[in-house]
Amino acid sequence: MYETLLSEATHLGIDTYEKQMPHRLKGLYSKNVILINKNMETSYEKTCILAEELGHYYTSSGDIVDQDTIEKRRQEKIARTWAYEKLVPLSKIVQAHKEAIKNRYELAQYIEITEEFLDDAIKRYKEKYGATVNYGGYTICFEPLGVIEWIDNSF
Template sequence: MNDFEMFLDEVFQEVPVLEGSLDEDGFEGLYRDGRIYIEKNLDTMKKKELLVEEYCHHKTSVGDIINYADFESRKQESAARRMALEKLVPLDRLIECAFSGSIGKYECAEFLDVTPETLEAAIKHYSSTIGQVYLHNGCILRFNEYSVTVLNTGLH
């Protein structure tokens, strides 16, 4: 079972997920009327990322937030995106990535099974919310542009 299927099983316990053709102004994923809609013609990594983000909208958003010109819509979009990044790229997995010897954006993204853009967004999110250096589960993490370094490698 791949990551997408595992997330799908988890999410489907709470909210229906429908895969199909989305003809709505180029959207690849939507949360609407208590359902998650995912474009069926995407690769499984992209579907997984969209599924997690739309599930986070289910958990955090209220009302129709498609109008990004509206401040409240942007605020709710941002909250769901941050939650999705933390679910897709948790700190423990970043530590595993660092210990695996993966370096660089593409190698780390492949290890974590996310797109390079999602990895970059997660690193920026963590850097801006918890700082460039952070203690997590006994590991001192330093966030780089596209990866994380564990500074106290002898402790793990």
């Protein structure tokens, strides 16, 4: 997935570099350049950060590094939501159900993201939809995470 996001960034004219950065800073987007902290432990973590930085490309404006205003925090939330919907779309949750994925750990591995990112995505979906959402003949439950498949009774 990381390579797919790198290709998307390149297609958009965004240069992406992995660089030594302060530990607390995992990624940064500015003026068609994305920096990813080289010291992250896994490619899954890099994938999550790259998706968020692409979210800033699509949704943010100005310098929001310091989260000192409500507007800057709002832009951060919008960029993260974009990343959640990009990497953990509802269709992927249903697809994982069809593949007999049994728990959050397996789901994170299946999607190639961190468990923390998955948990944050699920929290955001709960904020957006409530406890459940209907999606294409399925009901996705967010707590506990699960998918209910509806039987077609038109026979």
